[in-house]
Amino acid sequence: MPEAAVVTVNLAKHYKYLKAVDGISFEVEENEIFGFLGPNGAGKTTTIKCITTLTRPSSGKIEVFGANVVQNPDKVRQSIGYVPQSLSLVNDVSGYENLLFSAKLYGVQGSVRKERIERMLELLGMKDRANDVVRKYSGGMMRRLEIGTALVHQPRLLVLDEPTIGLDPQGRRVVWELLRRLVKEFGITVFLTTHDMSEADELCQRIAIINHGKIVAIGTPAELKHGVGGDIVVLETKQNPETAAKILEKEQGIQISTVGENSLSVIVESAERYVPAIIGSLSSNRIQVEAIFAQKPTLDDVFLKYAGSRMEAEEVGGDWRQIKQVRRAFRKMG
Ligand SMILES: Nc1ncnc2c1ncn2[C@@H]1O[C@H](COP(=O)(O)OP(=O)(O)OP(=O)(O)O)[C@@H](O)[C@H]1O
Ligand SMILES: [Mg+2]
Structure with a gap:
């Protein structure tokens, strides 16, 4: 050791x-x-x-x-x-x-x-x-x-x-x-x-x-x-991805990862196994999928899983250094 x-x-x-x-x-x-x-x-x-x-x-x-x-x-x-x-x-x-x-x-x-x-x-x-x-x-x-x-x-x-x-x-x-x-x-x-x-x-x-x-x-x-536990499946749709997410989250074995403007990503144990079910479930709800692809998880997905959000900075208002900088700038302006 x-x-x-x-x-x-x-x-x-x-x-x-x-x-x-x-x-x-x-x-x-x-x-x-x-x-x-x-x-x-x-x-x-x-x-x-x-x-x-x-x-x-x-x-x-x-x-x-x-x-x-x-x-x-x-x-x-x-x-x-x-x-x-x-x-x-x-x-x-x-x-x-x-x-x-x-x-x-x-x-x-x-x-x-x-x-x-x-x-x-x-x-x-x-x-x-x-x-x-x-x-x-x-x-x-x-x-x-x-x-x-x-x-x-x-x-x-x-x-x-x-x-x-x-x-x-x-x-x-x-x-x-x-x-x-x-x-x-x-x-x-x-x-x-x-x-x-x-x-x-x-x-x-x-x-x-x-x-x-x-x-x-x-x-x-x-x-x-590996801890993310499977594959990431990304779907593109012109319809509202929020609606698609609501439908998919009811399905067993599908976990919603992110919902974007025209896309949605989900985590499944195996893309191969779940893609037919995903498409089937969406099309029976009249949601058309424009594109679908699978990828291995990235560290971004790891962060999302454990931190519950994408990696973003804290709010500006909460950062004492930025507040100080702004105050200094104001003072200089007289
Ligand atoms: N000397 C200090 N007095 C008061 N608050 C502080 C001080 N130093 C850091 N902080 C606060 O502690 C928190 C963590 O700051 P820190 O600088 O460790 O973050 P960081 O992960 O290094 O961020 P960055 O990626 O911006 O460098 C922040 O909210 C910051 O405003
Ligand atoms: Mg730092």
Whole structure:
């Protein structure tokens, strides 16, 4: 059994009346890529802040490689590299200087600093651009450099908060490749957050889905999709899909998944077996089906099953940060 990189037991973080993280328990195994998937406001960053010792949990326990975040924060910090949600680079100096700054900050000894940074630049594929100022880098290069700055002290655990947000598909792939290499070649453990289902699906060995501060499902992407329990059948109809849904929900073995403007999707144990019954039942109620197709469940369906809705952000009115931003903007307007 590999050692657990992170053990979290009943972790909660409350802000006044808001339960940002509401009693979650999970383990990140050493040398895996573990994904924390959830919509805006789900509690992902708050969980990360607790793990990285940036904020104190209201209750519960977290250990990072056996060290408790509250009792032994220095030890925890030494073993973690952290890439925050918003860019953390110094823009008007070079990539090299950013790495050097980070190495000094993390207390990397002077005698090994230069060599460490050279190796990092090689790993990041940025040797030829090392002396350019960061503001001239592409978004993808900035993200890679940021990951580099979190690695100069050779942590065992790399924690990244939405590492690919704002990147194009090519930029995302480059970051994924880098993370995979870190795990495979350097034995690092990766904990990342994302609200991108396909990213979680492709990159992570295991995923926890978080919504409103609670973990609603946890497992490998395959296990989670299997847990949806069958196939998804999507029907297109020009008539009202709500009516079609009402008819189908009375049938045994058919579970309504989503109802759209011109379409409807249902979950059945086996598409092959249920499609004739679906068409039969609708046509006997004079509902014409324009198209029908079956697909295997995606993580989106997993989220829908366990969280009870599609993955959507919390309401704007409930987010204190947005309220603050709006207030600030008003004040500036005088
Ligand atoms: N310092 C704070 N004080 C009060 N409320 C906070 C604070 N930090 C976060 N929150 C609230 O806690 C909840 C969870 O926020 P968090 O930043 O953890 O979400 P998230 O999953 O990271 O979302 P996003 O995808 O938008 O980054 C939100 O409702 C947020 O407004
Ligand atoms: Mg966040």
